[in-house]
Amino acid sequence: MKIGLEIHVQLPTKTKMFCSCPAVGAAGPNEHICPGCMGMPGTRPALNRAAVDIGIKLARLLNCSIPDVMWFNRKIYFYPDLCRHYQITQYETPVGLKGEYYLGKKRIGITRAHLEEDPGSMERSGDGSLVDYNRSGMPLVEIVTDPDISSPAEAREFLTFLLKDIRHVIDLPSDGERSIRVDCNISVGTERCEVKNVTGLKNVERALTYEAVRQTKILRSGGRIVRETRHYDEERKVTTAARKKEYEGDYAYIGEPNLGSINVRRIADRIETKESPLSMAMRLQKEFGLEEKAAKQIVNTSVKLAELFEHFARKTGKENALKWISGPISSNWRSLEKDADTKKDGLTDIVVRFMNGEINDVECSMLLKAYITGEDLRSMEKNNADLDALIRKAIAGNPSVVDDYRGNEKAGNSIIGTVMKETRGAYPSSDIVETTKKILDEMIR
Numbered sequence: 254m255k256i257g258l259e260i261h262v263q264l265p266t267k268t269k270m271f272c273s274c275p276a277v278g279a280a281g282p283n284e285h286i287c288p289g290c291m292g293m294p295g296t297r298p299a300l301n302r303a304a305v306d307i308g309i310k311l312a313r314l315l316n317c318s319i320p321d322v323m324w325f326n327r328k329i330y331f332y333p334d335l336c337r338h339y340q341i342t343q344y345e346t347p348v349g350l351k352g353e354y355y356l357g358k359k360r361i362g363i364t365r366a367h368l369e370e371d372p373g374s375m376e377r378s379g380d381g382s383l384v385d386y387n388r389s390g391m392p393l394v395e396i397v398t399d400p401d402i403s404s405p406a407e408a409r410e411f412l413t414f415l416l417k418d419i420r421h422v423i424d425l426p427s428d429g430e431r432s433i434r435v436d437c438n439i440s441v442g443t444e445r446c447e448v449k450n451v452t453g454l455k456n457v458e459r460a461l462t463y464e465a466v467r468q469t470k471i472l473r474s475g476g477r478i479v480r481e482t483r484h485y486d487e488e489r490k491v492t493t494a495a496r497k498k499e500y501e502g503d504y505a506y507i508g509e510p511n512l513g514s515i516n517v518r519r520i521a522d523r524i525e526t527k528e529s530p531l532s533m534a535m536r537l538q539k540e541f542g543l544e545e546k547a548a549k550q551i552v553n554t555s556v557k558l559a560e561l562f563e564h565f566a567r568k569t570g571k572e573n574a575l576k577w578i579s580g581p582i583s584s585n586w587r588s589l590e591k592d593a594d595t596k597k598d599g600l601t602d603i604v605v606r607f608m609n610g611e612i613n614d615v616e617c618s619m620l621l622k623a624y625i626t627g628e629d630l631r632s633m634e635k636n637n638a639d640l641d642a643l644i645r646k647a648i649a650g651n652p653s654v655v656d657d658y659r660g661n662e663k664a665g666n667s668i669i670g671t672v673m674k675e676t677r678g679a680y681p682s683s684d685i686v687e688t689t690k691k692i693l694d695e696m697i698r
């Protein structure tokens with residue numbers, strides 16, 4: 254099965270792509286419109302530089318090459334929501350070309366990423382159609398992937414991570430999942446179908462799954478897949494045929510003379526881009542010799558946690574940084590996240606005391622937790638002592654566990670289970686697991 258996606262990301266600019274109409278939702282239809290985005294004769298487009306900047310940032314995020322000079326094209330077709338009868342888009346010189354994205358070890362090629370304007374939208378009403386041009390001229394980046402995705406679940410996973418990364422680089426609204434629209438190309442055999450305009454990641458997975466099953470059934474019964482564009486019906490959760498698929502040759506492209514050529518290299522040189530989480534994970538591996546899994550785990554928890562790791566690694570060395578970041582700091586990350594910047598030096602000081610031998614493992618762990626959560630150290634100590642006693646009691650009630658544990662670490666699970674049952678959520682399960690292991694390790698020593 255081969256899946257390729259065309260992802261339309263709506264860019265968070267103040268104004269539309271080629272005019273000064275606001276690029277935010279309007280109260281009613283046809284409110285944010287002007288002769289420019291209505292395509293009236295005599296108007297000329299003026300390029301929104303903010304959209305170009307964002308395009309460059311996204312191209313970099315996707316490891317695309319950026320051309321020295323780019324221009325826009327008119328994609329000519331007739332449809333009522335496109336009142337100019339052409340859409341201004343990019344054809345020969347997309348802002349990003351031939352990139353790649355890694356989903357774990359899986360490489361997904363990026364064919365291109367180009368800037369374009371959205372057309373208006375249509376709504377069926379009674380026996381006619383209503384057109385709303387509020388959306389006409391909204392700035393988009395369309396990201397086109399190679400057909401490298403091998404399942405509907407992988408498509409959803411890819412989009413989840415991609416969205417997270419995009420949100421790290423640009424200010425996508427928090428309901429960003431709905432502000433992207435995806436055209437899904439899928440082929441089970443040799444011919445592909447395209448499911449147009451799917452919004453929401455869950456729907457992408459559902460539409461693709463439906464298509465995969467539909468195509469497989471046709472092929473199994475000796476039928477032939479017809480190349481066509483389909484729609485996804487969110488209510489009925491099915492795809493339906495819309496029209497025969499257009500080929501690129503069905504569209505006419507000509508250069509857009511009103512915008513001229515843009516020296517995008519010069520603009521790109523001036524734009525600083527935040528490091529993407531993916532390249533950050535790769536850099537941590539290289540710079541600090543982290544295992545790939547550890548680096549990704551830290552970065553995927555939060556880029557801020559990874560920054561804290563770097564701070565720790567510089568002050569206390571990689572081993573200590575890894576031990577404490579992936580231990581007590583990760584497990585209390587939710588409490589720490591918003592104060593991470595102000596508390597980082599205090600946390601480092603505690604670990605330095607551990608390195609100097611002033612406090613032991615357990616004390617360091619407790620001090621870190623107390624500092625992060627603001628919990629009282631004495632009640633924490635009492636809690637820990639109580640838990641300690643409970644676990645020892647459980648072991649005393651089932652002493653053969655100690656010998657079994659010597660041969661197989663899993664033998665400790667029965668004690669963990671007993672204590673969890675008895676304490677009914679009074680202690681975090683990670684504390685019970687850690688303390689049980691610690692005590693059993695001591696006993697077999």
Ligand SMILES: [Zn+2]
Nearest residue numbers: 272274287290
């Ligand atoms: Zn306008």
